[in-house]
Amino acid sequence: MAPMSSDAPRHDELPAPYGSGSAPAPRTGRTRIHHLAQAKERGERFAMLTAYDQYTARIFDEAGIEVLLVGDSAANNVYGYETSLPVTVDELIPLARAVAVSAPHALVVADVPFGSYEASPAQAVATGVRFLKEGLAHAVKLEGGAYYADTVRAMVQAGIPVMAHIGFTPQSEHALGGYRVQGRGDAAARLIEDARALEAAGAFCVLMEMVPADAAAAVDAAVTVPTIGIGAGSATTGQVLVWQDMAGLRGGPGTRIAKFVKQYADLRGTLLEAARAYREDVRSGSFPGPEHSF
Numbered sequence: 500m501a502p503m504s505s506d507a508p509r510h511d512e513l514p515a516p517y518g519s520g521s522a523p524a525p526r527t528g529r530t531r532i533h534h535l536a537q538a539k540e541r542g543e544r545f546a547m548l549t550a551y552d553q554y555t556a557r558i559f560d561e562a563g564i565e566v567l568l569v570g571d572s573a574a575n576n577v578y579g580y581e582t583s584l585p586v587t588v589d590e591l592i593p594l595a596r597a598v599a600v601s602a603p604h605a606l607v608v609a610d611v612p613f614g615s616y617e618a619s620p621a622q623a624v625a626t627g628v629r630f631l632k633e634g635l636a637h638a639v640k641l642e643g644g645a646y647y648a649d650t651v652r653a654m655v656q657a658g659i660p661v662m663a664h665i666g667f668t669p670q671s672e673h674a675l676g677g678y679r680v681q682g683r684g685d686a687a688a689r690l691i692e693d694a695r696a697l698e699a700a701g702a703f704c705v706l707m708e709m710v711p712a713d714a715a716a717a718v719d720a721a722v723t724v725p726t727i728g729i730g731a732g733s734a735t736t737g738q739v740l741v742w743q744d745m746a747g748l749r750g751g752p753g754t755r756i757a758k759f760v761k762q763y764a765d766l767r768g769t770l771l772e773a774a775r776a777y778r779e780d781v782r783s784g785s786f787p788g789p790e791h792s793f
């Protein structure tokens with residue numbers, strides 16, 4: 500018999516079996532979710548950003564961002580579609596996997612996209628399973644109110660942690676009549692009902708998009724689970740932004756920046772300058788120089 504090939508892994512170089520030895524146990528999804536619940540109990544806030552790839556996930560995780568969202572906003576911010584409606588599960592899963600394998604601390608949540616969960620609780624469970632199994636996400640986020648309580652219950656029973664998303668739900672923009680603040684006046688009571696029904700169904704968190712600050716505060720007070728806001732004032736437990744908005748990558752001629760966005764950097768300007776300088780160096784012959792050559 501031939502001797503064992505020298506590049507086969509030697510037993511003493513293999514990692515210790517899972518759960519043995521002194522290596523710290525990996526942070527499970529449950530631990531990461533619990534961290535958010537604790538923040539609300541302690542009156543602390545936490546931050547969430549979208550991420551769609553390896554480097555942003557690593558950087559945001561290192562910065563301590565508690566939650567990374569592989570949003571269906573990848574439709575706009577990765578794939579270049581006008582709305583979030585066309586993006587598919589097959590387009591989001593590889594992005595979720597890239598983020599999940601790059602974030603040792605953050606909770607990784609993936610959006611279930613339009614068309615992948617509405618038909619039945621069974622469809623939603625099947626889609627959620629794909630995001631956890633193939634996308635390696637810890638949890639999924641689902642747009643919709645009390646109407647989806649049975650769907651959320653079925654997913655949670657299947658072992659899929661669910662974040663609820665109420666208020667302005669971009670997947671329903673055609674039904675809602677565009678990008679509009681939701682829950683003004685009497686509609687605030689409806690938001691509270693939705694949040695309570697979704698919490699009762701087992702959602703671990705309720706995200707609110709574009710709702711008046713006082714309505715968001717009332718929702719946060721009405722549920723035990725943590726809440727997250729985007730255009731929802733400052734009384735929520737957490738806050739989320741799309742990372743390209745937060746870092747000023749999006750912008751430039753003809754772009755509309757929503758009122759709820761604060762730009763913390765000018766990545767578009769930085770990248771534009773770098774690309775122009777690189778092009779000039781290539782054209783002038785100053786790059787590559789001898790130090791870059793073999």
Ligand SMILES: Nc1nc(=O)c2c([nH]1)NC[C@@H]1CN(c3ccc(C(=O)N[C@@H](CCC(=O)O)C(=O)O)cc3)CN21
Pocket residue numbers: 571572575576583669678679680709741743744749755756757758759
């Ligand atoms: N880059 C990016 N940022 C987002 O926040 C985002 C996406 N993409 N894609 C998916 C959805 C779509 N979202 C949007 C898009 C536009 C507005 C917007 O134009 N809001 C206006 C109108 C408010 C009003 O009329 O009441 C605003 O000024 O905030 C809001 C949310 C949020 N999501």
Ligand SMILES: CC(C)C(=O)C(=O)O
Pocket residue numbers: 549568569570571572573610706708729739740741
């Ligand atoms: C804006 C956030 C909440 C979202 O759902 C997304 O990025 O898809």
Ligand SMILES: [Mg+2]
Pocket residue numbers: 570571572610
């Ligand atoms: Mg979304």
